[in-house]
Amino acid sequence: MKARTKLDTDLTASRVIVTPIGRLTLVASSKGLQQVIFGAKKLSAAKSVSSKANDHLAQTERQLREYFAGKRKKFSIKLDISGTEFQESVWYALNKIAYGRTVSYAQQAKLVRKPKAFRAVGSANGKNPVAIILPCHRVIATDGTLGGYGGGLAIKRKLLALETN
Numbered sequence: 261m262k263a264r265t266k267l268d269t270d271l272t273a274s275r276v277i278v279t280p281i282g283r284l285t286l287v288a289s290s291k292g293l294q295q296v297i298f299g300a301k302k303l304s305a306a307k308s309v310s311s312k313a314n315d316h317l318a319q320t321e322r323q324l325r326e327y328f329a330g331k332r333k334k335f336s337i338k339l340d341i342s343g344t345e346f347q348e349s350v351w352y353a354l355n356k357i358a359y360g361r362t363v364s365y366a367q368q369a370k371l372v373r374k375p376k377a378f379r380a381v382g383s384a385n386g387k388n389p390v391a392i393i394l395p396c397h398r399v400i401a402t403d404g405t406l407g408g409y410g411g412g413l414a415i416k417r418k419l420l421a422l423e424t425n
Contacts, residue, residue, distance in 0.1 A: 273313040288316035292338035298411040333359035350384035360423040364402040
């Protein structure tokens with residue numbers, strides 16, 4: 261399976277929301293949430309947007325607000341993401357990491373039954389199109405340092421702090 265590189269503007273809708281970690285741009289199709297982008301990103305307007313795409317955006321916004329208010333620990337959002345078979349296994353394994361917990365890249369590699377692939381796991385996490393929803397911020401280096409994060413380490417720190425309060 262090939263990773264999505266271009267959004268289909270006939271099928272997607274987007275909205276920018278303001279959160280405690282800054283602006284997030286949400287992108288959805290009629291099938292589900294496709295991306296959570298750190299920052300406000302202006303995307304080309306879709307020629308036709310299904311009401312389902314807008315429903316997915318509304319649900320995502322509501323669940324993110326609940327998460328940032330400390331009232332939601334797990335997301336139940338339909339996703340429309342694609343990557344390689346390995347990337348998808350890594351992304352969906354993120355849901356096995358409990359709220360308020362962290363695992364190392366090596367532990368996540370064991371979760372996907374590729375114990376020596378911790379660097380590849382880190383790379384796949386870096387390509388996670390729906391950060392926060394699939395919580396790659398909960399993955400840290402074996403020595404306890406934060407490692408990397410697509411939204412930056414300051415945001416990773418804030419998300420981890422939110423989950424330990």
